[in-house]
Amino acid sequence: MKDDSTKPNQLYHPDTLFSIRKDELISMKLPNGYGNVSKLSGNRRNPWRVRKTIGFEYYDRLSKKTVDESGKEFVQLSMEVLPDGKKRLILKQKFATIGYYPTRTEALTALAKYNDDPYDLHTDTITFAEVYDKWSEEHFEKIVPSARRTWKSAYSYCEQLYSMPFKNIRTYHLEQTIKEATVGDNTKGRMKSLFNQMYKWATKHDIVTTDYASKCDSIKKPKPQIVRIPFSDEEIQCLWDNIQFPFVDMVLIGIYTGFRPQELAILKIADIDWNEKTIKGGLKTDAGRNRLVPIHPKIEDLVKQNYDKAVEMGSDTLFNDENGQQGTFLTYDKYRGRFKKVIKKCKMEHKPHDTRHTFITLGKHANMDEYILKLIVGHEVKDITEKVYTHRTIDDMRKEILKIQ
Secondary structure, three states, X not given: OOOOOOOOOEEEEOOOOEEEEHHHOOOOOOOOOOOEEEEOOOOOOOOEEEEEEEEEEEEEOXXXXXXXXXOOOHHHHHHOEOXXXXXXXXXXXXXXXXXXXXXXXXXHHHHHHHHHOOOOOOOOOOEHHHHHHHHHHHHHHHOOHHHHHHHHHHHHOOHHHOOOEHHHOOHHHHHHHHHHOOOOHHHHXXXXXXXXXXXXXXXXXXXXXXXXXXXXXXXXXXXXXXXXXOOOHHHHHHHHHOOOOOOHHHHHHHHHHOOOHHHHXXXXXXXXXXXXXXXXXXXXXXXXXXXXXXOOHHHHHHHHHHHHHHHHHOOOEOOOOOOOOOOOOOOHXXXXXXXXXXXXXXXXXXXXXXXXXXXXXXXXXXXXXXXXXXXXHXXXXXXXXXXXXXXXXXXXXXXXXXXXX
């Protein structure tokens, strides 16, 4: 007799001796013991419930309760017949929920996968480690290997939870696990994220009804205050005095445009409009992307020198590192390294983003129009829904930026 057990795309159900093709599940009636797929009423994101038969029990049609087979009354009740001519006790399937899904096809596929590789559905006994195994089996398929390593690392510090029934874990246990982990804040934050993901999976599969991870706040810390120190007039003059030192010109252009360091690094020569004397650039927010910034007269020559050098090199980027070992293009990391050398040369203490803060500070001190200043640096203007540049707007921007001396 030919063995069909190795046919591709086929599942074998040992309890019922059924061999079922996945593509046949969509249209066929499921065999007893295989499981149950049903659509719940109401407007739900995942209306299709998947349940697996985990056993059978006798149900009393008269009292509408289950009956213990070992009880004294079982034999008598099992022989009784109700007026409708049917037995009082009926044998019903017991189900455990596998999960909820958006479509019937996905629900049937999940049921097929479970029957192909069953796991413990007893919600009272499933442990933290078992929940992690099932969650990671699903989640790791969607992420890159480096992300998987990060999750595995966070899990390795949760050993005290491994054997605990997931249903018995409370916020206290999660917080203590995080507190006692001898790791840095970043890893502790990843542990908290792991708990969030696992509880999301566990509630989806009816293992728990309360998300205790969301109540875990022991690692919440106030957002660190970022201190920006603007360049003083003396420091700006020091930069002009050392204009021949590599990348000083780029620092000065940052001070007089308000561009973020990473925005400066990726500027293209095509972003320079010499007729209007503007630079188009910007990242991060809707208000900040593709904004126009007038070229301040003080840095016009510096921009022109970098522009001409880029054309001569055949580069499409405005700023280039001629001695770069990995190419002439600049990245934020490359810029930060060059910035540190400039700061060391001038014996200052500054961070790369201080150039942007300096422009904002200079603009405020010069009484620049608040709307124009926000437009130039890419801050949101709440009463403006769409950023539209007209000749008048550009003229106003040019007029206002000249207030900075």
